[in-house]
């Protein structure tokens with residue numbers, strides 16, 4: 029079954045050549061893109077969809093979310109808006125609510141969040157464990173996550189539960205908890221921050237997880253300068269996320285991690301993606317991550333929602349893109365790229381890395397997964413020009429029309 033989507037006013041491909049086509053068309057065959065080009069040259073297909081002069085982008089790739097949770101932290105948010113600072117301790121509130129929720133309800137809640145994200149144009153997403161924090165509940169979160177998300181990250185090292193010895197808990201994370209989640213996860217992450225895990229504990233967790241065959245990610249430099257970025261680069265993590273407080277040597281380390289990468293062809297030795305989480309930064313009243321400086325230094329940047337009940341209770345990638353343009357000084361093209369191709373890069377799913385038989389995501393090109401986002405606007409610029417407007421008009425995920 030093939031579908032021709034024609035009359036696309038602006039097709040922002042986010043491919044390796046950064047092409048933006050005008051008066052374009054796309055043909056979808058099964059779950060992949062089989063043709064793109066000028067609408068006037070489009071081949072026939074089984075069915076046709078008139079895009080009505082709207083703009084099309086790749087579906088958003090949300091490379092950082094925490095969707096396996098129950099409960100609500102409105103009171104903590106209100107306190108923060110009244111001047112309190114964010115602290116890692118709030119995670120325990122969500123841990124208690126999550127543990128007390130049945131498998132059925134936790135699955136239903138997480139599925140609902142995925143549906144919300146997809147209805148806003150997200151077509152590929154990662155999510156994390158991290159609100160179970162014992163062997164049984166981390167394994168349960170990982171198992172449920174593997175049924176609702178495209179990729180799953182083990183975040184047993186999110187917080188040391190009250191009353192537990194930090195070193196003993198770190199042993200648990202590196203040992204029995206890792207073994208229990210291992211069948212369900214591709215990545216491991218650690219919250220390397222004051223009040224969570226120190227550099228030595230973080231290193232221990234990351235090395236054990238790497239030994240177990242997991243790719244690495246780090247929550248780092250969110251609440252102050254710290255060792256997270258340095259550790260992520262040293263251990264070859266795929267991404268370091270938050271990056272609000274960067275010393276000059278952190279930017280340098282991130283940039284040099286990409287020195288063996290050729291962005292024009294998307295090959296070479298990959299570095300550590302800096303993932304910026306602007307919705308979180310606004311909700312925690314942290315300085316917005318310096319995405320402009322990072323891009324100018326040659327770092328590959330992703331934008332992600334960080335959807336979670338504590339610091340960023342939104343899955344709106346459009347909001348992140350809007351903020352990146354209006355407040356972080358990215359161009360619309362750069363912001364959309366960070367929220368599509370950048371996320372794919374952080375998840376090892378970008379063009380050229382189609383090693384496991386699934387199609388590349390985060391860009392529109394022949395052979396890639398047909399993850400398409402049609403805006404109710406003639407150009408992607410409207411994402412910033414009309415902030416907060418519901419601009420998602422249609423979504424295809426792996427070739428299936430979702431909306």
Ligand SMILES: N=CN[C@@H](CCC(=O)O)C(=O)O
Nearest residue numbers: 118119219247334336338339
């Ligand atoms: N910073 C660490 N973890 C989450 C927040 C977790 C929470 O407060 O529930 C984040 O990415 O912001």
Ligand SMILES: [Zn+2]
Nearest residue numbers: 092094247334
């Ligand atoms: Zn997070």
